[in-house]
Amino acid sequence: DAGVTQSPTHLIKTRGQHVTLRCSPISGHKSVSWYQQVLGQGPQFIFQYYEKEERGRGNFPDRFSARQFPNYSSELNVNALLLGDSALYLCASSFVTQNNSPLHFGNGTRLTVT
Amino acid sequence: RKEVEQDPGPFNVPEGATVAFNCTYSNSASQSFFWYRQDCRKEPKLLMSVYSSGNEDGRFTAQLNRASQYISLLIRDSKLSDSATYLCVVNLQGGGNKLTFGTGTQLKVEL
Numbered sequence: 001d002a003g004v005t006q007s008p009t010h011l012i013k014t015r016g017q018h019v020t021l022r023c024s025p026i027s028g029h030k031s032v033s034w035y036q037q038v039l040g041q042g043p044q045f046i047f048q049y050y051e052k053e054e055r056g057r058g059n060f061p062d063r064f065s066a067r068q069f070p071n072y073s074s075e076l077n078v079n080a081l082l083l084g085d086s087a088l089y090l091c092a093s094s095f096v097t098q099n100n101s102p103l104h105f106g107n108g109t110r111l112t113v114t
Numbered sequence: 115r116k117e118v119e120q121d122p123g124p125f126n127v128p129e130g131a132t133v134a135f136n137c138t139y140s141n142s143a144s145q146s147f148f149w150y151r152q153d154c155r156k157e158p159k160l161l162m163s164v165y166s167s168g169n170e171d172g173r174f175t176a177q178l179n180r181a182s183q184y185i186s187l188l189i190r191d192s193k194l195s196d197s198a199t200y201l202c203v204v205n206l207q208g209g210g211n212k213l214t215f216g217t218g219t220q221l222k223v224e225l
Contacts, residue, residue: 033211042118042201042215043158056212090157094211103211105157 004093004106012112013081021076021109025093032074034066035090043090049074086113115140120202120216127223131192135219137185137202146205147178149187151198152218158201192223
């Protein structure tokens with residue numbers, strides 16, 4: 001079975017541009033979460049979607065937005081990119097949205113903003 | 115104060131050594147606890163959940179002390195393949211999939 005897949009794997013953008021990152025969860029998983037991991041830090045929670053509805057939002061500015069589609073895939077959008085947005089963006093899926101439901105992470109999208 | 119605090123390391127240990135990692139969390143409402151492993155430039159992977167009674171998985175033992183808000187991971191008989199960053203992770207009650215990660219502790223196992 002395919003794991004969580006993310007695209008693209010690497011991306012270089014300039015300040016002020018917009019970026020869209022994509023994620024396909026494991027088949028049967030209905031919950032998708034997004035995390036940002038800056039070099040040397042642990043991942044930070046950005047969003048969670050379950051059954052196409054936002055179920056949680058981390059402490060990120062409104063430049064960050066996301067959505068989940070009927071097939072449970074998800075997009076993360078970041079507008080007006082800043083240098084500080086350079087990070088590894090991780091998508092994780094789980095079957096349900098309960099506390100101890102194991103999260104399965106994708107390989108991530110490495111975004112560099114110049 | 116960070117929500118989850120870990121010593122970043124690195125911990126350099128010889129093969130076969132026993133190594134212990136510690137972690138403290140600030141929110142007493144934290145309900146679920148985990149250790150994740152992350153290899154260089156890879157995604158985090160669940161190593162083990164941590165239960166109040168303590169739990170063991172082969173060479174790995176995890177302990178939780180709710181009163182002290184303290185979590186530990188013990189690795190016995192270290193292997194070269196254990197070299198990675200170990201992330202301490204907590205989840206609030208009702209937090210869904212909102213995991214709070216520590217910065218991670220880097221382990222290097224050497225010959």
